[in-house]
Amino acid sequence: MSEGELVCVSCNKRIAKEMLITPEHRCPFCGYRIFKKSRPPIVRKVVSK
Template sequence: MKRAAASMHHVMISMEEKPVSGVVYQCLHCDAKVLAEQLLLTTEIKCPNCGYRVLRKVRSPVVKRIKAR
């Protein structure tokens, strides 16, 4: 289990980096960014940095415009 915990530390991304694929979540307690793939490695959904159990999905800042007919 120590190996999984060590590898999870490297999965965390910074604000400048963009994920290769997948969804990014943000911890509401410590603001750490976590990939969805990283959350699948554990049995519980919680922040690997602080252990807080409330995460929110990070939305892209791009606004998509849809033309209505």
């Protein structure tokens, strides 16, 4: 499981933190600077009786 993966809100590509080596943290694909954290969705099983 990769931790700390970011998703660019502009091009919606996943970017590893290792790729953000610049202090400005720009997207290497489109140059956008706003990211959201990508977390794996936690699926909870609800048992209905």
